[in-house]
Amino acid sequence: MAGTALSGCDLGPSSTSRPAATLPPDPDQRLVDAARAELRGLLTRLSATTGASSLVACHRAQLAALGGEPPAATGRGRPLTPVATAARERRAAERFARWAVACQNGDLARLLASVAAGIRMQPVLRTVG
């Protein structure tokens, strides 16, 4: 999968040649961190869940687009039941949609919204419509 990995650090007004000590804080960095943590948490649980390989692949691609690294110890989380999987995915989609609205950087907003849409497309949430 090709594509540009985005992060709050890359997208903020801080991408200048000024010394690091003078860089203003990235207003979206907390959102980026939260988004990566959300996907890493899902990957940890889904990697231990039977029949979740397509979701794992989806979230790995999304995490890569956000410039995040997948959790090292995949497969060690507790598996999720199908109902719990749907609930976690639904919650994640809602969070990404909310973060897309809240963040300041437009390109990051587009990526977060796309992640929300990508989660909603997954068969596990098909009944949500």
Place this chain on the structure above:
Amino acid sequence: MSATDALQRTLAAEHAAIFVFGALGGRASALTAPALRRVIGTAYDVHVTRRDRLRALVRAAGGDPVAAEPAYRLPSPLLTALQIEAEALRVERACATTYAALVAETTGGDRRWAVEALIAVALAERSFGGLPEPLPGLGRR
């Protein structure tokens, strides 16, 4: 690009989608494919609703909503259910890309609406054989 420009570009995309879905509905009516006719009809109605909302948003932003073109180019042939479905999917994917761009160019309530539209368009892709993808609207990856 300003938010108004992005709204106008999205409105133009919806004009095109409405034209194409109208034509696809006509082509589908010649087939014995009631399910396809139904989903095309639903998609047409949804795009009309979004077009009307976009017109209102452009006006609210102080702009003059762009008009539809007299006609749009349709691919040929569109004779089978598969061909019609493929064109419908192409249109929905194009709209997903447009709404993703609108998300980037708007803020507040307009962006919230654009996010919801992007999600809805991604879900509509499934009605026309679209497979789940990790990042809809960001281009084929």
